[in-house]
Amino acid sequence: MAERSDMELTDGYEKRRLQEVQKYAFLERQVNHSSDDLVGLATSIFGTKTALITMVEQDRQWFEARIGFDRCETSRDASFCAHALVSEDVLVVLDAKKDPRFLSNSLVTGEPFIRFYAGAPLVTPRGYVIGTLCIIDDMPRESFSLDDCKRLQSLARLAMDQFELKRLTEAQKAALCLSRTIADGILNVTLPDSITHSNAAASKILGYDRQEFLDLSLSDLIPTELSRKVEAASKRFAKSNREYASVGAVEATVKTKSGQEVPIEFSAGIWRSDGTLMMGIILRDIAERKRREASFQMLFERNPLPMWIIDAKSYAFVSINDAVCDLYGLPAETMLKRTLLDIRLPEDRAGVSQFLTRIGDAYEAPEPVTHMTFDGKRIRVLPYARRIQYGGKECILSVIIDVTERERASIELKSTRIFLNAIVESIPSMLFVKDVEDGRFVLINKAGEELLGLDRADIIGKTDFDFFSQEDAERFTAADQAVVAGEELVVIENEPVLTRKGIRSLRTQKVGVPDASGKPRYLLGVSEDVTERLAMEQHNRHLSRHDILTGLPNRLAFQDLLASNLSIPEQSASGFALYLIDLDRFKAVNDSLGHHAGDELLRQVATRLSVVKAEGDTVARLGGDEFAVIHRCCGSAEQAQRFAQQIESAFAAPFLVDGQQIAMGCSVGVALYPKDGSHADALLKRADLALYAAKEASECSYAFFNPALEERADRDRLLRDELRFALDKSQLHVVYQPIVDAQTHRTVCCEALLRWHHPELGPVSPVEFIPAAEAAGLIPAIGRWVLQQACSEAACWPSDVRVAVNLSPLQFTGFTLARDVAWALSNSGLSPDRLELEITEGIFLRDSDDNIDMLRQLKTLGVRIALDDFGTGYSSLSYLRSFAFDKIKIDRAFITGLPSSADSLSIVRAVIGLGRSFRATITAEGVETSEQVEVLAREGCDQCQGYMFSKPIEARAVHLRIAHEKGQEAVTA
Secondary structure, three states: OOOOOHHHHHOHHHHHHHHHHHOOHHHHHOOOHHHHHHHHHHHHHHOOOEEEEEEEOOOEEEEEEEEOOOOOEEEHHHOOHHHHHHOOOOEEEOOHHHOOOOOOOHHHHOOOOOOEEEEEEEEOOOOOEEEEEEEEEOOOOOOOOHHHHHHHHHHHHHHHHHHHHHHHHHHHHHHHHHHHHOOOEEEEEEOOOEEEEEOHHHHHHHOOOHHHHHHOEHHHHOOHHHHHHHHHHHHHHHHOOOOEEEEEEEEEEEEOOOOOEEEEEEEEEEEEEOOEEEEEEEEEEOHHHHHHHHHHHHHHHHOOOOEEEEEOOOOEEEEEOHHHHHHHOOOHHHHOOOEHHHHEOHHHHHHHHHHHHOOOOOEEOOOOEEEEOOOOOEEEEEEEEEEEEEOOEEEEEEEEEEOHHHHHHHHHHHHHHHHHHHHHHHOOOEEEEEEOOOOOEEEEOHHHHHHHOOOHHHOOOOOHHHOOOHHHHHHHHHHHHHHHHHOOOEEEEEEEEEEOOEEEEEEEEEEEEEOOOOOEEEEEEEEEEOHHHHHHHHHHHHHHOEOOOOOOEOHHHHHHHHHHHHHOHHHHHHOEEEEEEEEOOHHHHHHHHOHHHHHHHHHHHHHHHHHHOOOOOEEEEEEOOEEEEEEOOOOOHHHHHHHHHHHHHHOOOOEEEOOEEEOOOEEEEEEEEOOOOOOHHHHHHHHHHHHHHHHHHOOOOEEEOOHHHHHHHHHHHHHHHHHHHHOOOOOEEEEEEEEEEOOOOOEEEEEEEEEEEEOOOEEEOHHHHHHHHHHHOOHHHHHHHHHHHHHHHHOOOOOOOEEEEEOOHHHHOOOOHHHHHHHHHHHHOOOHHHEEEEEOHHHHOOOHHHHHHHHHHHHHOOOEEEEEEEOOOOOHHHHHHHOOOOEEEEOHHHHOOOOOOHHHHHHHHHHHHHHHHOOOEEEEOOOOOHHHHHHHHHHOOOEEEOOOOOOOEOHHHHHHHHHHHHHHHHHHO
């Protein structure tokens, strides 16, 4: 055997080795002549004075046999044999005085003066070294041959065989003794079926004597089903490499010799003995246990108290009675799927394990614990528990007593003692009780002390006349008498009372409290100080009708004021004007200077409007930057116009906000009563239409309502409503205006233009329906449809003709534009380089960075991007620096003046130059004369578009036009 390291010797190996030594400890108590013979033989063979058989324990070595040595044991530290534990080879020390390991050993320097040592290890069948057979001499030796080592090892093996035989003999005696005394029956079986041994308990259980058992087979004794299990287990074991296998425990019913059926618990073990399969069987008579279990089950199930059995490890319910189901509110089959933790509070579950650990043979909880029923109700219970064996497992049996109602009654009894004081003191209003006979106070709470500014000691036993004025006291006494006489609740609202805190408004309720005879004995009163509440209600009423920022009437109040003006006869006769005012560019002030500056500006506007208004007029802030004025001194349209001009004049001077001068204009819409409406809603609606017209006209203007505005609004609303169905009803269609090469006049692209033909309204101009679509939020859906339609139709054109589709700024507000374009290209099969997307400068006016990112995403798809209506915005050149456009389209406003206008020509020439600089294609829009074509071609414009070449045409006409051009080219060629 290879040497073991010190680590192995001091780790798990040494622990197991010491356990192995203990199996042979009985040898120390016995006289073993064969061992004495062995050591004597060793001294004869090797010519030494001393030979020992040692057993090495943790701290000592003791001698199982010895010759030539007086001691019975030595310490392990001084032991030579302890060094032999690390190997199954013989340890040889020829001269201990020359060996560093033993030079200072007490057995070398003192008795018996060891010089020579040779030890062969005693190795158990399991491979552990438990000691040695060693020879010792006081004279050194020159050598110890290999043959000598083998002879010494043979003696050691012989000694170990003797020890093992003795150990097995002792074990057999113990097993035989156990077999005779144990109450369980034991059978030994040589598999497959032969019984070779039985004990007395087996004879007692089954009625057969020992000889009769030997004449029987196992299958004669046990049921067929159990016999099959044993046979199957035997076959599995025979095929395995295992040393041992167990079967059981299984409950079964067997017949005794007399034919009586007996319940038994069957368990077995299988092992190999010299190649033969053996089985040891234990038969336990469980008849008494079955009787006890049946009695227990009957008591358990019929007990009116809740009882359960839980698994001691998993806390799962193993068995419950009906009373448990009633208490916790679940049927048995559901309850048995739960655990004890399910009925404990979440915060108590961590302590369940500690609680169950305390349970022994019997346990009574020192105090109730809280459980939860399955409808969420908490109950208090006292558990009584004990540990039991149930179904072969360790379990806990508990009896539960519900003490919820008992505890509740106890708590209510205790709380009743402090209930009145608690409720009286917690009421924030003054609560008092007076004696009906003399009007003296017998009780008052803390709130009463605070209201009256007195301690209750100074109040109890006194009357109202001791604290209040004569007038107040007489009024209170009269109310008390009315309560006693009427025997009903009396409520006194907002009663002014002079207290030490000044005049307070009280709301007092008084009621009589009768005695046992039913007559009023006391008077109970509650006085609530409502002074602050009344003031707050007044303040809230003001706030609910006034703008917090400006102090002006708000929209709610304004509507009431407008309605009241309509209801005043003299006002209805003379008429008045309603002005709606909207500040121009107010959002820019908020964005640039902050909301605090915007708030200050609104306050100053309110001040100026209040200065302008005449006596009897109303100025209100309706919300945001919208104000309204009712001008009552208005007998004619001219007077109304003059007041509108006064409002404009109020905005003429700049506003000073945070040291900065802010020029702020306004738009004003005017509606006249009764001319423009006879009720409030109509006037507000028409003033709003006039305001919209004023904002459309220009900044800093006013407009009066006229019926055309309402007609236009009605038509806009009609168009918005009808547009929602136009797509589904196929009322929309796309036409195309050709774009031609400026030199060859051949069609190179077609711009897709949307048209709407309503079945009743007829053709509707894009000038009308596009704003309606924007207002209705339909632009994204319509734009997506136009894109898909244009790509599908253009895919049928020759591959050198592109299609241009206009994009609205509203299509950039979402995140789907690039996806929509990609889908239209994929679905139609149109090559991306044949699609031009036209955008206007409007997309740069808001979220310009995000929109430029979107343009870059579109560009990655391979499409071309064109800048439409170039030159009409505020900063066209900056947009050219922000993004590399593939095409720039010159707005028709600059083409119309050609060739006569020098300014128009200069602008066109400059744009064409920019196009060359940015490598962009230049397209002129609105080309209508041959002179314009000639100038544009001469200046180097790339493409032309306009009625000079073609009006917008249907998709099928595009085919014919292109085919015609191809034919012309063929003839020319």
